[in-house]
Amino acid sequence: MKINVVRSVLEAGEASAAENRRRLDAAGVVAINVLSAPGSGKTALLESTIPALGDIRCAVLVGDLQTTRDAERLGPLAAQVTQINTEGGCHLSPTQVAEAIKGLSLDGITFLFIENVGNMVCPAVFDLGEHLRVVLLSTPEGDDKVAKYPPLFQTADAILLTKVDLIDVLDYDAARVREDLSRINTAAPLIELSSKTGQGMDEWLGWLRAQRPGPEDLHAPRGRRDDRGQD
Amino acid sequence: MKINVVRSVLEAGEASAAENRRRLDAAGVVAINVLSAPGSGKTALLESTIPALGDIRCAVLVGDLQTTRDAERLGPLAAQVTQINTEGGCHLSPTQVAEAIKGLSLDGITFLFIENVGNMVCPAVFDLGEHLRVVLLSTPEGDDKVAKYPPLFQTADAILLTKVDLIDVLDYDAARVREDLSRINTAAPLIELSSKTGQGMDEWLGWLRAQRPGPEDLHAPRGRRDDRGQD
Numbered sequence: 241m242k243i244n245v246v247r248s249v250l251e252a253g254e255a256s257a258a259e260n261r262r263r264l265d266a267a268g269v270v271a272i273n274v275l276s277a278p279g280s281g282k283t284a285l286l287e288s289t290i291p292a293l294g295d296i297r298c299a300v301l302v303g304d305l306q307t308t309r310d311a312e313r314l315g316p317l318a319a320q321v322t323q324i325n326t327e328g329g330c331h332l333s334p335t336q337v338a339e340a341i342k343g344l345s346l347d348g349i350t351f352l353f354i355e356n357v358g359n360m361v362c363p364a365v366f367d368l369g370e371h372l373r374v375v376l377l378s379t380p381e382g383d384d385k386v387a388k389y390p391p392l393f394q395t396a397d398a399i400l401l402t403k404v405d406l407i408d409v410l411d412y413d414a415a416r417v418r419e420d421l422s423r424i425n426t427a428a429p430l431i432e433l434s435s436k437t438g439q440g441m442d443e444w445l446g447w448l449r450a451q452r453p454g455p456e457d458l459h460a461p462r463g464r465r466d467d468r469g470q471d
Numbered sequence: 472m473k474i475n476v477v478r479s480v481l482e483a484g485e486a487s488a489a490e491n492r493r494r495l496d497a498a499g500v501v502a503i504n505v506l507s508a509p510g511s512g513k514t515a516l517l518e519s520t521i522p523a524l525g526d527i528r529c530a531v532l533v534g535d536l537q538t539t540r541d542a543e544r545l546g547p548l549a550a551q552v553t554q555i556n557t558e559g560g561c562h563l564s565p566t567q568v569a570e571a572i573k574g575l576s577l578d579g580i581t582f583l584f585i586e587n588v589g590n591m592v593c594p595a596v597f598d599l600g601e602h603l604r605v606v607l608l609s610t611p612e613g614d615d616k617v618a619k620y621p622p623l624f625q626t627a628d629a630i631l632l633t634k635v636d637l638i639d640v641l642d643y644d645a646a647r648v649r650e651d652l653s654r655i656n657t658a659a660p661l662i663e664l665s666s667k668t669g670q671g672m673d674e675w676l677g678w679l680r681a682q683r684p685g686p687e688d689l690h691a692p693r694g695r696r697d698d699r700g701q702d
Contacts, residue, residue: 279612380611381510
């Protein structure tokens with residue numbers, strides 16, 4: 241009788257994530273796992289980003305415990321949007337993403353944004369089969385969150401400091417964030433951004449456009465993100 | 472061979488929570504589990520609250536994945552402060568709280584504040600042995616969070632809408648929060664509060680003072696919070 245239940249579940253998850261990446265690679269789609277605390281502005285970022293990408297077609301999977309509010313906000317903007325309700329789960333799982341991908345038409349899609357459940361802990365440890373991770377940190381959350389939640393920031397390919405339009409009314413020290421990041425992740429750019437005023441959007445969109453697959457990547461596997469190196 | 476591992480773990484947790492409550496009841500201490508997303512202002516609230524309570528002595532347990540920053544902030548203010556590092560765990564557990572309580576001197580303590588890990592999902596489902604739950608929701612997180620994270624708000628004995636000093640610079644609809652709450656929790660007061668300006672502090676401190684054990688409660692078990700009724 242097998243009793244190593246936890247190991248089996250994790251292995252099943254890893255296999256599912258790898259299969260998701262193969263499907264996305266085959267379709268030439270770059271998947272971006274978007275992670276943050278609740279209310280850091282993930283949906284607002286995508287509301288600004290998707291129209292600004294113009295001809296670059298995007299699909300979105302959006303995870304929440306309940307409601308379809310985010311999908312309703314993004315539905316008019318993206319080529320395809322699917323809401324995943326986790327019914328109490330604190331993160332999206334690779335099998336939920338696999339199921340949702342089956343329902344998408346990936347033809348002509350460049351970016352698949354996967355907006356994870358708002359949570360700085362659980363989503364950090366689950367590979368969904370994404371190629372890149374973008375982590376948001378909003379200024380009202382405080383300048384101590386990199387030190388308090390290092391696993392989330394360690395695995396980020398880009399970090400967006402959001403709601404910087406509020407920085408003048410907050411007691412906020414962006415240098416502290418940069419200093420904490422310097423100890424755990426020096427490869428990911430930190431982009432100061434406001435979806436409200438547009439500050440930093442050009443830098444973010446420039447980074448994002450550079451992640452499109454080049455001609456040599458088309459129909460070739462992009463590989464696991466942790467094989468691609470962080471530095 | 473037993474394979475119902477999950478059930479055993481949950482049962483062990485429930486037993487530990489009940490034992491914590493018995494210890495606290497015997498000492499005449501009211502334990503308050505303080506829950507919210509990261510950066511909603513839990514520590515700032517306690518920084519304002521503990522000195523304002525005057526002669527009412529408070530102890531604090533504070534949970535974080537890493538760092539002792541919150542304990543350092545609260546150390547000079549409370550009678551006793553213990554930091555619990557969860558080392559990646561997304562919530563405090565009743566056994567971690569049991570271990571921490573052993574290290575406290577409960578004599579003369581009225582309130583034990585248990586500042587949970589910043590997370591709107593996992594901490595909601597773990598009974599730590601507390602008597603009351605206070606849930607914070609900060610205005611910059613957005614007015615849609617009650618609908619998105621109902622389990623957290625359903626179990627609250629009081630809900631604090633924090634950082635209301637920012638409401639003028641946000642596109643925020645407090646009526647939407649009240650409407651969503653009216654569907655899931657009508658018993659808990661919603662207190663609009665700013666630790667920065669002091670707005671709402673009198674109402675919050677009034678609620679808190681009313682939770683002190685009366686003469687009839689001293690040395691008598693207060694019972695499980697879910698036996699005490701929500702309405």
